[in-house]
Amino acid sequence: MSHVRVGPRAVMRSVAFLTAGVLAVPALAGCTSEDPAGKPLAEQDVAAAARARIxxxxxxRWAVDSVPDTLNAFQSDADATTTRVAQAVLPSMYRMDETGRPRRNPDYLESAKVVDTEPKQVVVYKLNQQAVWSDGREIGAADFAAQWRALSGKDTAYWTARNAGYDRIEKIERGASDLEVRVTFRxxxxDWKSLFTPLYPKEVMGTPDAFNDGARRTLKVTAGPFAVEKVDTKADELVLTGNPRWWGEPAKLDKIVLRSVPRDERVSELIAGELDLAEIDPDTAExxxxxxGPRDAGTGTPLMGPDGTPAPGSGGSALPGPQGRSxxxxxxxxxxxNGSDEEAAEEETLAREKRRKAQAKQERRRKALSGFEVRKSLEPxxxxxxxxxxxxxxADERVRRAVARALDREELAEAVLKPLGLPAEPVGSHLALSGQAVYADGSGALGDQDAKEARALLADAGWVPGGPVKKTEDGEEAAGAEKSEDDEDGKESDGGDDGTYIVGEDDKNADGEDERDEKGEDGADGTDQASGEKHGSGKNTAQGGAPGAYAPKGTAAPVGAAAAPVAKDGKALTLRFVLPSGPGSQALRTVADRISDMLEKIGIGTEITKVPDESYFKDHVASGEYDLALxxxxxxxxxxxxxxxxxxxxxxxxxxSLNVAQNYTRVGTDQVDQLFDQAMGTLDQDTARDLLRKADSRIWAAAxxxxxxxxxxxxxxxxxxxxxxxxxxETPVYEDMGFLKKGPRGAEAPASPSS
Structure with missing residues (x-):
């Protein structure tokens, strides 16, 4: 399941607390000659083809996560499918290019520029003279003005989800002609380019009733290559058809059917021939x-690694014999x-028939799926x-920083992306991704992984390694044992009979600090690579107990042993780690296990709780019922x-109560707020970029x-x-989607010789 809260173009993240003046922030990378924004880590993969070949x-037939509750992208219950529909049927002044940067959309906009900055900022839009709504009316200033009034925040009768940017507009007027729109800002x-995308007709934005209810299940007036034909709640699908009044390149497809299909059912729908396009999980992709088979000779399957060898877990090697039998x-x-033992022969004959049927079923599945291919990239x-x-x-910044310094983000990225043959680089910014103008790696403000520094931060905050801990009410040791709701019973954490985890004296330096290696012998995350079973986690999971547990004083613990659980005021440091439990969340659970192992190595315990997907965000993340969440x-x-x-x-x-808006970590600073305000209020793009990078560095430092x-x-x-x-x-180009003409990859048939 994708836990991304997507609005029309909204991006939601967590903010971090930073005590002003405590931490030095390194010089901005933007001041160097080389642009730190770089390039996107992965290109789009859409089987690009010229329109003449389609x-x-x-x-x-396109699988989506849900049929939207509303087609109004500015309402709070809009979702990703709402956005997809809006892109296909409504005007957008700007589109995203392959680097995630805004580009003018010539189908609607001939030009847009800031014509005045004093005394007020004025932007003049010159519209495409062919741009009309599906009822024949020209797109113009009345539509811009209606959207501004609805989203300005002044009239609370409009149930809007956001008004950012629109609340800065002072007035909207007709320009020198009907094709000009003049917008004056107070x-x-x-970010004025973010406005009026999507643009709704005045029939939707003109009154609160029309805004609140009129565009939830239908859009009678549109202006894109497609129009909404129907929303069928019984069939769980939404149908788009070509717009006969569309003035741009005509849509190649007659229809686009967006159908709600759960992620775990999509492979069955693909096999049944009911879908043409579906976002899938790694298991289905495999x-x-x-x-x-290979998409191109010599390049391997879509899940091959970068070097052309099968990616781990991709099933690249064939199994010998039928059903994997040698x-x-x-x-x-x-x-x-065929032997003389009739009873054994009968049993084996039945087994062979069962295997034959299973093999036939597998072959039918293979044949059905052979008409598909996996297209892969990285999401924005x-x-x-x-x-x-x-x-x-x-709540203590030192503890948050200790958690951050304990994590190997590169290892976590590799765990998810490397098996898929995708670039496995950790993200270096809270505000942008590689290739976008604002991107710069600001993680240096926090520092690299360093377990020794992490333990020092914990000690500074009063969390003492190996200290005595109190018994909990149910008699368990509160020594940082990792639990999940899947555990059948609570077990005592490994340690001495008095609840103290014994650390070998040979593992300490002159200051008494633990200097053991941070990596276990089984796997980088303490996981047995053959069985997939986790080790450690504060439990006696193997014969002899956890490394260092119950050992005589002075006995050296093996390499990779967990650090002594840290405690303060008689209470062990154990963090509540909340995760979704539904299909499609396996990657998050894998990452969570590795994070738990990394934290255990500095003495922090985790209690993992898996909750239903439908309650994960609302009842836990948004309500603040968690310590750690992914x-x-x-x-x-x-x-x-x-x-x-x-x-x-x-x-x-x-x-x-505390108004957190979308700040789900519930901390923030005046300094970060001021940097955002300054960036939003400057029209110099370079200055705005540097201010945002500076804000990101401070967010990193707060962890x-x-x-x-x-x-x-x-x-x-x-x-x-x-x-x-x-x-x-890149924003999809809906009018260019379609099926290739017959022939290899849509190649035109050779012309017959003239007579």
């Missing part, structure tokens, strides 16, 4: 890749089935570890606007949220489907 007509606004096993089976979104700083141990946020081309409410310092509400890796994007696509798949940063 046949006219056809229906694209305050300078750097099945599709094995069935499809030749010797097959020969023995034949001999038993990243997964982060959020640390709740509202209360508990993580979830993803999309990247934004306009971080000054979109990230501001995510990092804003929470303020007390009128009823005495309120830790970006880990860019999310993988795996899409199963019918092999003759062009210009669709793993889009990466």
């Amino acid at each position: 046949t006219d007509g056809g229906t694209l 305050r300078p606004y750097a 099945q599709v890749a094995q069935a499809a 030749a010797a096993e097959a020969l023995r089976s034949w001999a038993v089935a 979104a990243y997964t982060q570890l959020a640390l709740n700083g509202a209360d508990g141990p993580l 979830y993803s946020w999309p990247a934004s081309a306009f971080p000054a606007t979109d990230a501001r409410p995510i990092y804003a310092k929470p303020v007390p509400a009128a009823d005495g 309120g949220s830790l970006p880990l890796y860019q999310r993988p994007q795996l899409v199963a696509a019918r092999e003759n489907l062009a210009n669709a798949g793993a889009f990466g940063f």
Whole structure:
């Protein structure tokens, strides 16, 4: 399941607390000659093809996570499918390019520029003279004005989810002609290009009733290559058809059917031939890749590693014999089935028939999936570890920094991305991704992984390694034992009879600090690579107990042993780690296990709780019922606007509660707020970029949220489907999607010789 809260172009992340003046921030990378923004780590993979190679007509059946509750992208219950529909049927002044940067959309906009800055900022939009709504009316100033009034925040009768940017507009007027729109701002606004995308007609934005209810299930007036034909809640699908009044390149497809299909059911729908395009999980991708075989000679399957060898876990090597049986096993089976022992022969014959049917079923699945291929890239979104700083141990910045310094982010990125053959680089910014203008690696403000520094931070905060701990009410030791709700019983943490974890004297330096290696012998994360079983976690999981436990004083612990659990005031440091439990969340659970092992090595315990997907964000993350949590946020081309409410310092509400807005870590500073405000108010792009990079460095230093890796994007696509798949940063071009003409990859048939 994708835990990304996606609005029309919203990006939501966690903000971190930074005590002003405590930490020095390194010089901005933006001051060097080399642009630190770099390039996107992975290109889009959409089987790009010229329009001339695509046949006219056809229906694209596209799996989505849900049929949206509303088609109004500015309402709070809008989702990713709402955004997808808006992209296909409504005007957008700017689109995202392959680097995640805004580019003028010529289908709607001939030009847009700032024409005045004093005394007020004025932007003049010149619209494409062919741009009309589906009812024939020209797109113009009345539509811009209606959207501004609805989203300005002045009229509370409009149930809007956000008004960022629109609240800075003073007035909107008709320009020198009907094709000009003149927008005057009361305050300078750097992200003015974020506005009016999507643009709704005045029929939707003109009144509160129309805004609140009129566009939830239908859009009667549109202005894109497609129009909404129907929303069928019974069939759980939404149908888009070509817009006859569209003035741009005509849509190649007749219809796009967006159908809600759960992630764990998509492979069955692909096999049944009910889908043409579906975002899938790694397990399904492996099945599709094995069935499809190599996409191009010499390049390996879609899940091959960068060096052309099968990626770990990709199933790249063929199993010998039917159903993975060796030749010797097959020969023995034949001999038993045809032998003199009638009872054994009958049993083996039945077993062979069962295997034959299973093999036939597998072959049918393979054949059905052979018409698909896996298209892969990286999503414009990243997964982060959020640390709740509202209360508990993580309210102390030193403890948050200790957690951060204990983590090997490169190892975590590799665990998720390397098996898929995708670039496994940790994300270096809270505000942008590699390739976007604002991106710069600000993690240096926090520092690299360093277990010794992490333990020193804990000691400074009063958390003492190996100290005595109190018994809990149920008699268990509170010594940092890791638990999950899947545990059948609570076990005492490894340690001496008095609850003290004994550390070998040979493992300490002159200062009494633990200097053992941070990596275990089984795997980088303490996981047995053959069985997949976790070791450590504060439990006696192997014969002889955990390394160092119950050993005579002075006995050296093995390499990779967990550090002594840290305690303060008689209480062990144990963090509540909340995770989703549904299909598609396996990657998060794998990462969580590795994080728990890394924290154990500095003496921090974790209690893992797996909760249903539907309650994960609302009842735990948003409500603050967690210490550690993993979830993803999309990247934004306009971080000054979109990230501001995510990092804003929470303020007390009128009823005495804390208004956190979208700041789910519940900490913030005036300094970070000021940097965002300055970036939002300057029209100099270089200055705004440097201010945002500076803000990101301070967020890193506070360790309120830790970006880990860019999310993988795996899409199963019918092999003759062009210009669709793993889009990466770029906004899809819906009118160019379609099926290739007959012939290899849509190649035109050779012309017959003239007579």
